[in-house]
Amino acid sequence: xxxxxxxxxxxxxxxxxxxxxxxxxxxxxxxxxxxxxxxxxxxxxxxxxxxxxxxxxxxxxxxxxxxxxxxxxxxxxxxxxxxxxxxxxxxxxxxxxxxxxxxxxxxxxxxxxxxxxxxxxxxxxxxxxxxxxxxxxxxxxxxxxxxxxxxxxxxxxxxxxxxxxxxxxxxxxxxxxxxxxxxxxxxxxxxxxxxxxxxxx
Numbered sequence: 001x002x003x004x005x006x007x008x009x010x011x012x013x014x015x016x017x018x019x020x021x022x023x024x025x026x027x028x029x030x031x032x033x034x035x036x037x038x039x040x041x042x043x044x045x046x047x048x049x050x051x052x053x054x055x056x057x058x059x060x061x062x063x064x065x066x067x068x069x070x071x072x073x074x075x076x077x078x079x080x081x082x083x084x085x086x087x088x089x090x091x092x093x094x095x096x097x098x099x100x101x102x103x104x105x106x107x108x109x110x111x112x113x114x115x116x117x118x119x120x121x122x123x124x125x126x127x128x129x130x131x132x133x134x135x136x137x138x139x140x141x142x143x144x145x146x147x148x149x150x151x152x153x154x155x156x157x158x159x160x161x162x163x164x165x166x167x168x169x170x171x172x173x174x175x176x177x178x179x180x181x182x183x184x185x186x187x188x189x190x191x192x193x194x195x196x197x198x199x200x201x
Contacts, residue, residue, distance in 0.1 A: 004052050005064045006093075008032075011041040019090060028088050032065070032074065034095035042067075042093070053079065053088060060104050061141055065093060073098050075138060098139040103172060105131040108180060110147045118154040118183035125149070129180045132160055136169045147180060157182035 022029040027043040065074045080090040160175040
C-alpha cells in the first residue's frame with residue numbers, strides 16, 4: 001500500500017469561525033488528538049486531502065503527518081462531509097504508536113457465494129453488519145474482513161467470533177457474539193413453497 005502523507009498547517013483560530021475561514025482559504029480544517037499532548041487545530045490543502053481521501057486508504061490506516069521538517073504517524077479516525085456537496089469539511093487525526101493496538105471498524109466483504117448450498121438453492125444472504133469492530137496493531141490494520149460463505153446452508157449464520165482474522169487482530173467484545181450475516185429463505189422460495197402447498201392441497 002502506498003504511504004499517504006498529509007502536509008499540515010497549524011491553524012491560529014479554532015472553533016466554528018476559524019473553520020469557516022480555513023475553508024474559504026481552500027483548506028480542510030481538522031484537529032490532531034491523542035497521546036499526552038493537547039489537541040492541535042490543523043488544516044490540509046483541499047486538493048491534497050481530497051486526493052488522499054479518494055485513495056480509499058485514508059480512514060483507519062496509518063498516515064504520515066508532516067509539519068515543516070517534523071513528521072509523525074497518525075490515524076485518520078473521522079471525516080465530516082457537507083450534507084449537500086458531499087465535500088470534506090472537517091477531519092480528526094489521532095497520534096498513535098505504530099505498534100499499539102487500536103479499536104477500529106473494518107468493512108466486511110463476502111466471498112464464495114457460489115459455494116454456499118443455501119444460496120445455490122435460492123436462499124438470500126442477509127447482512128446485519130457491514131463493518132466489524134476489531135482491535136488491531138496500528139501498523140497492521142486489515143483493509144477488509146472477508147467472510148467465506150463456503151458450505152453455508154439455509155438457516156446458517158456467521159458471528160463475529162466465527163470469522164478468521166489476520167494474526168494479531170481480534171474482534172471486540174461488542175461484536176464477538178453479534179450476527180454478521182445469515183442465509184435465509186428468500187421471498188421467491190417462500191412463494192414457490194406456498195404454490196406447492198396449495199397444489200398439494
